[in-house]
Amino acid sequence: MKTRENSTRNISIIGTGLSAIFAARIIQERSDRKVILFDKARGVGGRLATRRSENGKFDHGLQYFDIESISGIPEIQELIEKEIITSISGSNRFFAPGGMTNIAKYLLQNYQINKEHKLTSISSRDKGFQISFENGKHYVCDDMILSSPIPQTLEILENSQVVISPDTLGCLKKLAYDMCLVVMVEANNKLEKKKNELGLKVGNAKISWIGDNHVKNVSDTVNFYTIHCSPEFSLDNFDKSDDKINEALDIELQSYFHEGYRILSNHKWRYSIPKSFYQLDTSLVLESDGFLGLCGDIFTNGRFDGAIQSGISIAKKYLTYDF
Known part of the structure; x- marks a missing residue:
């Protein structure tokens, strides 16, 4: 049973790549907590990236992916049924007709997203966080998930009032x-x-x-x-x-x-x-006043399916977290 305290919490998710998308979807579908996403770019999707040019478009990030290990996830089946993704006959390589960014756009169509927000620092505030962005804006939230690449995440945390244990910090600094x-x-x-x-x-x-x-x-x-x-x-x-x-x-x-x-x-x-991976778990929760989680494909296998699995992992940890 959800307590009033937990059901009214709000969470900020940094990034709109696959792990962030699936973390947001799991949290919003399985709780009453408010989810807000932030991305430093003008669009969404991270490496699900498509660029327009004269006379056409290019996928310039992820080129194709395998869904064998995640085929049972409802969102994957929905993407196939809605023809957002498909594969060439006889191949297990899936792609998105019209561009990979369409995957992110479809899955995030009902979510609040603040684009062109590059996170610069996090500070503790009333058992939660104040998050500050390069554009000068500040927001207050109870909890956070960071899905940005680990070197960027560490730079943000080093500019913030977040203490990481030496062992955890050592593991994260080895990731590349x-x-x-x-x-x-x-x-x-x-x-x-x-x-x-x-x-x-x-x-x-x-x-x-x-x-x-x-x-x-x-x-x-x-x-x-x-x-x-x-x-x-x-x-x-x-x-x-x-x-x-x-x-x-x-x-x-x-x-x-x-x-x-x-x-x-x-x-x-x-x-x-x-080119190196976090070996201890598929996501990571840091000690903090509120929930502060990290996710991304570097916690799994570096692939499409791994990014999704990491996002689901951190969402489940959040929903069962003992506040």
Whole structure:
């Protein structure tokens, strides 16, 4: 039975990626607690990212995903039934026609979201928190969940009045992500690959993946391709200008687009894919006056399904927390 104290609590969730989405949905569906989400970006979804360009769109974050371990989750079945996600016949690779960001938009359509809110600090206040943002705004909440990449989360906590045990802090500081430089290309020829494949896994020194946005029904334009650079190339060139990055990739791109190409856009993912993981649990609750939880794919396997599982994990901990 929910007590009045618990049922009237409110929680702020930082981020609108998959783990944040599923944490919000579980909490709102299973309690009367008020859920508010915040995101530093103008849109929602985190790495469920789609960018518009002239003549079409690009998925420039997550390219596809496997649902085998999460197929029984009601939201996944709903996404399939509503044709928000689909797969190519005979493949277990799912994607979102029209763009990956449509997944987040659909799942968050009935939630309160404050966009362009970059969290800078947290302070204790009346057995809860005051949260401050780069835009100068402040909010008060009873509880919090942070789904941001761990290095960003630690930076926020270090600027705040939150004490983390040395053992926990040591574990979190060991967690790391690969960077990923992204180039969005309109080519004059089709990429040579198997028919209906979502892209081409390259795996050379500079490029790891070339995604076909037309096959995924993201773009009506036939030859719109997303280039994911290798972790090594991304690390070495992350702080360079887009022009320098594009110049360094030119010979490689010419080998795939021999009839010519033009680069329409660039993007930099500082925290792309986890390369080390938190091994102790699928989410983490920190000691605090209110509930302060951490979640994300780095607590599981770095994939779509793992992000969802971490979000569900932290939501269940919150709903059973002894205040």
